[in-house]
């Protein structure tokens with residue numbers, strides 16, 4: 126039987142402000158424009174930072190310059206800005222600034238003892254980090270709030286997801302559910318790859334979006350890593366839609382108790398499983 130785990134760390138994925146939150150789609154709330162978008166999804170022990178414009182000047186370390194020097198100026202700017210976000214977030218954890226170089230398959234090489242994730246899309250850059258002792262894996266992704274081309278949709282979804290998307294479109298039209306589902310998969314991949322060192326295909330994960338509470342579930346169709354006594358079977362993440370952007374995030378607690386140690390029901394006082402915790406059997 127699949128069960129959601131109790132998280133042994135303090136809450137790190139936030140229910141969107143103003144809960145209950147119909148569709149996870151925030152209306153014009155007080156202060157919502159001022160709040161950091163990423164902070165609607167992540168909170169301590171995660172640290173995060175975001176920017177809507179590129180940083181001026183040269184903020185890169187020489188080794189970062191060397192890996193990005195051949196790229197075009199737009200790519201160099203997003204590379205620099207997202208690293209500025211990452212250094213701000215690392216600073217919140219008390220970790221001094223240093224180069225963040227791309228490693229295997231482009232996965233960022235974080236300082237020892239740190240997990241993190243970065244994203245950039247038109248008009249938005251963000252980074253999230255945590256100490257490995259607090260969080261096993263994290264993935265964030267931002268996308269423009271617009272449908273994905275039909276051909277791409279066919280490539281990144283499985284039949285079950287396409288049925289789900291059709292239902293969501295009828296139930297709550299006007300949301301780019303296909304782009305949101307794609308973003309959820311990108312977040313899952315960014316958490317998965319640095320952790321496992323394994324590629325994950327789009328047809329190896331099935332995502333279910335919850336329109337009412339700003340969460341989603343990603344079911345793994347391939348064996349996940351073992352952590353603690355259980356094997357990871359999937360991710361529960363959070364999503365939000367603001368400022369013409371879609372943002373998703375997943376993270377996994379560092380210890381998942383063996384199934385026999387897990388509570389059979391959710392702890393009282395919680396309205397839903399923790400967003401972005403792993404699910405194990």
Ligand SMILES: CC(C)(COP(=O)(O)OP(=O)(O)OC[C@H]1O[C@@H](n2cnc3c(N)ncnc32)[C@H](O)[C@@H]1OP(=O)(O)O)[C@@H](O)C(=O)NCCC(=O)NCCS
Pocket residue numbers: 203204207227229230231232233242243244245246265266267310311313314315316318319325326327328329330
């Ligand atoms: C790597 C990938 C996830 C990046 O996502 P994206 O939406 O294209 O781009 P984003 O701007 O949101 O993210 C880019 C950042 O992701 C990070 N990233 C790149 N490769 C990564 C990897 N293998 N693992 C973790 N993070 C990675 C990097 O920090 C990168 O920024 P940088 O190059 O400036 O350092 C995507 O290009 C990709 O290859 N997807 C195919 C695999 C996949 O998603 N499978 C789905 C399984 S369900």
